[in-house]
Amino acid sequence: MPQIFLPLDEITHCQVCGSLKDLRLCSQCGEAAYCSTECQKSDWPTHKKTCKTDRIDLTSFHPVLALIAEAVRVSATGTQRALRHVIVNSPNPGTPAEALPDGTQARIVKLGDPISPEEFSENTFKWWPTAKSEAVRLKLFRRITREGNVLPICLATCLALMHALYSTTTPAAADSPEHRIRLRYKSSPIADFGIARGKIKVAPEDLLAYVLSDGTVIKAQSPDDHYWIYFRTQKGDEAMLDCNMFPFNLCLIGHTRPYVPESVSYVPELVPMCFKDGAAGGGSSAKLAKLASQSEDPGQFLVERARFSVLRNPDILAAFEGVEVRDGSISMIGDVMEAFPEFLATIAGRKITSEERDCLFSTWATGYNVINDAALKDDRWKKFPPRPQIGIETDPGDVKR
Numbered sequence: 001m002p003q004i005f006l007p008l009d010e011i012t013h014c015q016v017c018g019s020l021k022d023l024r025l026c027s028q029c030g031e032a033a034y035c036s037t038e039c040q041k042s043d044w045p046t047h048k049k050t051c052k053t054d055r056i057d058l059t060s061f062h063p064v065l066a067l068i069a070e071a072v073r074v075s076a077t078g079t080q081r082a083l084r085h086v087i088v089n090s091p092n093p094g095t096p097a098e099a100l101p102d103g104t105q106a107r108i109v110k111l112g113d114p115i116s117p118e119e120f121s122e123n124t125f126k127w128w129p130t131a132k133s134e135a136v137r138l139k140l141f142r143r144i145t146r147e148g149n150v151l152p153i154c155l156a157t158c159l160a161l162m163h164a165l166y167s168t169t170t171p172a173a174a175d176s177p178e179h180r181i182r183l184r185y186k187s188s189p190i191a192d193f194g195i196a197r198g199k200i201k202v203a204p205e206d207l208l209a210y211v212l213s214d215g216t217v218i219k220a221q222s223p224d225d226h227y228w229i230y231f232r233t234q235k236g237d238e239a240m241l242d243c244n245m246f247p248f249n250l251c252l253i254g255h256t257r258p259y260v261p262e263s264v265s266y267v268p269e270l271v272p273m274c275f276k277d278g279a280a281g282g283g284s285s286a287k288l289a290k291l292a293s294q295s296e297d298p299g300q301f302l303v304e305r306a307r308f309s310v311l312r313n314p315d316i317l318a319a320f321e322g323v324e325v326r327d328g329s330i331s332m333i334g335d336v337m338e339a340f341p342e343f344l345a346t347i348a349g350r351k352i353t354s355e356e357r358d359c360l361f362s363t364w365a366t367g368y369n370v371i372n373d374a375a376l377k378d379d380r381w382k383k384f385p386p387r388p389q390i391g392i393e394t395d396p397g398d399v400k401r
Contacts, residue, residue, distance in 0.1 A: 004317050015033055016043050053181070054182070066272065072149075082109060104219075127141075156364040160370070166181075185239050194229070197305055202250070207220065246393075253391060308347050330368065
């Protein structure tokens with residue numbers, strides 16, 4: 001059973017003399033603070049026994065976390081209602097939003113007769129005959145595929161990260177109890193990470209709503225119930241990772257090949273990932289293209305309303321003591337299992353569905369395996385590029401705003 005070892009939350013005092021002034025972290029492990037070279041040298045005979053920490057740069061590592069969300073969604077492809085029915089109207093790029101019964105607006109996608117997965121795979125034209133091009137058709141397919149379960153995927157990614165990097169079950173810890181693996185951002189260790197809850201600013205024409213043959217309207221993923229992962233360093237710097245913007249036509253993507261072992265074939269070459277310093281501000285979606293050059297802050301689309309620490313949540317830490325990993329699967333001992341969906345409900349502020357509960361545990365297991373296979377096995381993370389190659393997925397006919 002894993003035990004989570006928390007990193008230093010903040011630098012408070014010298015580990016030797018207790019001084020509160022001129023404090024600096026040990027540059028090797030980031031787990032001890034000293035006020036002077038003299039104090040650090042005097043503590044070295046003791047500290048060297050535990051000064052064994054690999055620090056992985058979050059800027060280089062975050063594409064592995066994006067792989068988790070994509071792996072889960074690829075495995076669920078075809079379960080979405082809009083992919084199991086023929087589209088009978090023309091929701092092509094440039095189609096204006098229409099009013100919905102609740103007073104909001106969205107781009108209407110009218111669904112007709114059912115279509116089987118076999119028919120869909122054989123010829124996507126049968127699924128959406130009026131698409132302007134195959135590129136437009138497949139772009140909408142990818143947007144629909146990536147809808148839903150935003151919160152359980154975010155929480156499960158955090159739990160997998162705790163499990164794989166911050167516990168006694170890490171490959172490093174298995175070799176030596178004192179050997180740790182930690183994340184850093186810039187020059188400072190990550191002290192906390194968790195879930196940010198809020199909304200994402202989206203133009204009405206970038207929202208989707210499905211109209212069934214009987215007139216029932218089903219709204220797609222809600223921009224007002226949005227979640228992403230935040231990271232905070234000991235110095236107070238912050239970063240964010242949002243892998244759930246794609247359904248809203250905010251299609252920042254990154255290449256996965258440097259991060260995926262050759263033996264893994266189930267993850268696409270390009271996956272959604274939006275990583276940046278966690279600042280918020282105004283702006284229109286016309287600025288999205290600038291994100292590809294890292295010159296524009298993706299936080300401009302996000303409005304944070306609350307945040308929930310995962311790494312430092314006491315109930316989650318206690319529940320981890322009843323977690324087991326067997327043959328790549330997550331199992332629980334006793335009644336600790338309920339702590340995780342209960343925390344999910346706390347973040348959401350509502351009762352969660354059985355689908356969200358199942359997604360939480362299945363994504364956690366997937367995430368744990370992805371992190372180990374893609375990053376930790378054979379120290380693959382040491383060969384990652386300093387920064388992923390990113391770009392924007394567009395299609396013919398996209399309208400500039």
